[in-house]
Amino acid sequence: MTDQKKLLLCVTGGIAVFKAAALTSQMRQAGYEVKVMMTSSAMKFVTPLTFQTLSRNPVHYDTFDEKDPSGVAHIDLADWADLVVMAPATANSIGKLANGIADDMISTTLLATTAPIMIAPAMNVHMYEHPAVFSNMERLADFGYRFIEPGEGLLACGYVGKGRLAEPDEILNAIHQFFQEEDHQPLKGKKVLITAGPTREFVDPVRFFTNRSTGKMGYALAESAVELGADVTLVSGPSNLKPPYGVQFISVQSAEEMYESVLSHFDNVDLVIKSAAVADYRPRERHQTKMKKSDQDLSIEMDRTKDILKELGNRKSKQILVGFAAETTNVKHYAQQKLEKKNLDLIVANDISQQGSGFEGDTNxxxxxDRYGKEIESTLLSKKQVADMILNESCRLLEGLNNE
Incomplete structure (x- = not known):
């Protein structure tokens, strides 16, 4: 291969180590350059010589065995890899990685690498289902690590259930897919700013005006943009969602805070997707202490908040600007009107009165x-699928802008 990808295979102790030997052979045959690391437990099942013969490279297992005095082996290997694959990954090795423990060569190298990490668990079914192991895997997934699900069947311990290491060809297919996705990153080198969620406009320390937005659409957009290689800043109002791995996350409360945050980043970005549901009005007076109930009706005077999208439309130069329109009637008309009035490049509109389309749900x-007259109508899709559509159209507009 002219652009030979470099794989660091980390083999931890378990009966499934024999599959890792077959995996090493298949990696080499597929054209990858492979280097292998082993734990002391793994070496009790298969010798390093086996992996050395199959990989055509020395096998590493001792943090302090520095054969080349000009470098530090585990750091050099951490920097060398395009992708790190831990297979098999025991409950112990997963737990150490999730909690930042570095007490052998593999755990030390994995904490030092900035390469993507792919984990293929293999263990007893009850270990795999233990809450501590599940929590550790969930934590690593939040860090951005990828998992290759184990298979179900008869395990070496005699139990039947989930915990068998995925077959070598399944792991190899996951590696192929990873590099295909990495090669298709049209937003690599681009800076993307996304807003999400609602805002809160306080009346007093207890009460505020807000809306039904959960941030699901904006967070899905941020996830998709990261997958496409973008440097993503996510400015979010209050939400119960976890920010996607790999984004710069900025938390705000009010429309004014979102306005200030967005404008402070706007000049340096290539693409802005404003999916937040920002309040149009805020209470004129914010009481510093809790308002007490009385027998009289209450009127609250409201002031207009700053129109973030309109301000961005007035200021934009090289940026592609995407807005949203959540409507209940005349959806197309209002969306196209907003597209022109606010100087947008793209607008995404939905009828929130329709079942499955709008706030709180997982579909849209x-x-x-777009500003050139193109119109797309989607079927009912997951918000992640809609996000992929929006990013695809945004990439098309960015490419057109770059070709002008």
């Missing part, structure tokens, strides 16, 4: 209009 059905 949208219309997408």
């Amino acid at each position: 059905q949208v219309y997408i209009f």
Whole structure:
């Protein structure tokens, strides 16, 4: 291969080590350059010589065995890899990685690498289902590590259940897919700013005006943009969602805070997707202490908040600007009107009165209009699928802008 990818295979102790030997052979045959690390437990099942013969490279297992005095082996290997694959990954090795423990060569190298990490667990079914192991895997997934699900069947311990190491060809296919995705990153080198969630406009320390937005659409957009290689800043109002791995996350409360945050980043970004549901009005007076109930009706005077999208439309130069329109009537008309009035490049509209489309749910059905007259109507899709559609159209507009 002219652009030979470099794989660091980390083999930890378990009966499934024999599959790792077959995996090493298949990696080499597929054209990858492979280097292997082993734990002391793994070496009790298969010798380093086996992996050395199959990989055509020395096998590493001792943190302090520095054969080349000009470098530090585990750091050099951490920097060398395009992808790290831990297979098999025992409960112990997963637990150490999730909690930042570095007490052998593999754990030390994994904490030092900035390469993507792929983990293929293999263990007893009850270990795999233990809450501590599940929590450790969930934590690593939040860090951005990828998992290759174990298979179900008869385990070496005699139990039947989930815990068998995925077959070598399954792991190899996951590696192929990873590099295909990495090669298709049209937003690599681009800076993307995304807003998400609602805002809160306080009346007093207890009460505030807000809306039904959960941030699901904006967070899905941020996840998709990261997958496409973008440097993503996510400015979010209050939400119960976890920010996607790999984004710069900025938490705000009010429309004013979102306005200030967005404008402070705007000049340096290539693409802005404003999916947040920002309040149009805020209470004129914010009481410093809790308002007490009385027998009289209450009127609250409201002031208009700053129109973030309109301000961005007025200021934009090289940026592609995407807005959203959540409507209940005349969806297309209002969306196209907003597209022109606010100087947008793309607008995404949906009818929030339709079942499955709008706030709080996991699905959406949208219309997408661009400034050149193109119109797309989606079916009912997951918000992640809608996010992928929006990013695809945004990439097309960015490419057109770059070709002008």
